[in-house]
Amino acid sequence: MSPDVVSVLIRACSFGALFQAAGVVLFLAVFGRRLQASRQPIQRLGFMSMLAAVVLTSVHYGLEAARMAGEWTGVWDRELQSLVWQTAVSTAWIVRLLALLLMAIGVRRTGTGLALIGLLGVALATVSFTLIGHTVLAAGPWLPAALAVHLAAVAFWFGSLLPLAVLARHEPPERAAHIVTAFSRVATWVVIALFIAGTILLLSLLPDWSALATPYGLLVLAKVAAFAILMGLAALNRWRYAPLLVQQTSARQAFRRTVLAEYLLISSVLLLTAVLTTCYSPEE
Amino acid sequence: MQHSAVRVIVLVALLAVVGAAHAHTKLTKSNPADNAVVAGAPTQLSLEFSKVARLTAVTLQKEGEQDAVKLGPLPKALATAQTVPLTALGPGKYLVNWRVVGEDNHVMSGKLHFTIQAGSK
Numbered sequence: 001m002s003p004d005v006v007s008v009l010i011r012a013c014s015f016g017a018l019f020q021a022a023g024v025v026l027f028l029a030v031f032g033r034r035l036q037a038s039r040q041p042i043q044r045l046g047f048m049s050m051l052a053a054v055v056l057t058s059v060h061y062g063l064e065a066a067r068m069a070g071e072w073t074g075v076w077d078r079e080l081q082s083l084v085w086q087t088a089v090s091t092a093w094i095v096r097l098l099a100l101l102l103m104a105i106g107v108r109r110t111g112t113g114l115a116l117i118g119l120l121g122v123a124l125a126t127v128s129f130t131l132i133g134h135t136v137l138a139a140g141p142w143l144p145a146a147l148a149v150h151l152a153a154v155a156f157w158f159g160s161l162l163p164l165a166v167l168a169r170h171e172p173p174e175r176a177a178h179i180v181t182a183f184s185r186v187a188t189w190v191v192i193a194l195f196i197a198g199t200i201l202l203l204s205l206l207p208d209w210s211a212l213a214t215p216y217g218l219l220v221l222a223k224v225a226a227f228a229i230l231m232g233l234a235a236l237n238r239w240r241y242a243p244l245l246v247q248q249t250s251a252r253q254a255f256r257r258t259v260l261a262e263y264l265l266i267s268s269v270l271l272l273t274a275v276l277t278t279c280y281s282p283e284e
Numbered sequence: 285m286q287h288s289a290v291r292v293i294v295l296v297a298l299l300a301v302v303g304a305a306h307a308h309t310k311l312t313k314s315n316p317a318d319n320a321v322v323a324g325a326p327t328q329l330s331l332e333f334s335k336v337a338r339l340t341a342v343t344l345q346k347e348g349e350q351d352a353v354k355l356g357p358l359p360k361a362l363a364t365a366q367t368v369p370l371t372a373l374g375p376g377k378y379l380v381n382w383r384v385v386g387e388d389n390h391v392m393s394g395k396l397h398f399t400i401q402a403g404s405k
Contacts, residue, residue, distance in 0.1 A: 004393075067391045068340035070383050080340060087389050132389045 003066035003074065004279070010063060012274035014056035016158075016267055018096065019151075021049035022125050023159005025103045025118040026152075030186060032115070034179050038170040042163045046107040049159075050100045057100075061093040092131045099124035126151040133277055134205055146200040153194035154266075157187060161263045165256045168245065173252070177245035180255070184238040191231070198227075216280040219272055226269045233262045310334040311382075316398035325373040325400050329355065329380060336362040337384035337392065344370070347377035362387065375402040 024046030032039065065080035066072050074080050084090060099121040106118015129151055130144035160183065168176050202220060211217045237258050244251035313332040316322050329342070339359060345352035355368045366384075376399070383393045 064391070068383055068385055070341050070343075070381060070393060074341070083338075083340065083385070087385070089389050134388055134390075 007063045010060045012271040015270040017053035019155040022122045022155035026156045027160045027163045038167040088131045092128045095128040146197040150197035158266045165259045180242045219276040318396040321399045329368045337386045341383040345379045
């Protein structure tokens with residue numbers, strides 16, 4: 001398997017781990033005080049995601065030299081590794097490692113003022129994506145800002161799904177239903193922000209509408225289609241299963257299944273995003 | 285059903301990546317040109333890109349030979365025009381694989397073919 005393919009897969013997994021970690025921090029910041037039985041399992045999820053993100057992000061960084069060389073021996077090429085170190089790729093890697101450290105501190109200190117450190121970590125993690133890629137060459141701060149908002153929203157949505165599944169299993173039905181309802185209210189605004197920021201990115205990066213017919217454009221359309229399906233699943237949970245969580249055990253199971261379906265779908269979008277941002281550019 | 289869906293999604297993504305790995309990206313001009321037939325062996329390979337980039341790898345492979353040769357030394361500067369010296373080449377068909385990194389740290393790759401006519405010195 002070529003370094004390009006492996007790099008994309010590792011990158012997608014690193015996105016998943018990073019956004020899962022950031023999402024746990026955000027979820028605990030908003031709902032942590034209401035959790036009892038599920039707090040520790042969710043914190044453990046956060047720590048494991050952070051550890052995975054450290055490993056995957058670092059492996060992806062190490063593979064950049066192999067991608068530059070077009071072969072695996074590039075990993076050991078001092079000149080290429082030195083070149084990678086001189087680029088913003090190394091800066092983004094270091095910022096992400098720092099972000100994960102801050103997130104780990106924040107998750108451990110949920111419910112205290114130190115939890116704000118975790119939120120700083122989330123902010124750094126989203127900012128790290130503005131240091132590389134197609135938004136780097138944008139004039140003005142709006143495109144990087146839109147990207148940061150878009151990614152923060154993704155982190156909250158994606159990273160909250162497993163905590164929701166955990167709390168549906170561990171918390172008493174009434175508390176679970178109450179938190180899910182509160183989450184849905186917050187998530188409504190988050191999704192709106194995600195959509196608006198995503199639209200700004202799309203309109204800014206595409207040179208013209210004919211670019212939608214290019215591989216880059218088709219992958220973007222696939223993401224939009226996945227977003228539409230996700231909205232359907234989220235609505236199902238919000239309006240059908242969440243109100244029944246108090247009364248029916250079967251509703252809990254259906255809720256968890258739908259949440260996991262959302263998780264798989266967003267994971268596939270992260271994979272598509274890794275392909276999109278690694279292999280294509282809006283101008284091709 | 286969820287496992288099947290995941291397998292399909294990963295397969296589609298892998299196909300997308302494989303396709304992209306051989307995609308001809310934004311090389312605007314080269315000398316020798318892509319698919320050119322030249323009478324004399326070129327002494328250098330010139331590549332022009334749509335945006336500034338730095339060459340990170342260039343290999344040359346002659347048809348019928350198993351191994352590709354790494355070309356160098358490669359220019360270290362970011363520029364739209366990049367030039368790499370060539371050693372004395374004999375007649376035959378050649379494949380050039382190149383990789384560059386752009387200002388946005390995007391690694392791009394591509395290939396071009398050229399032929400040196402028999403009887404060339």
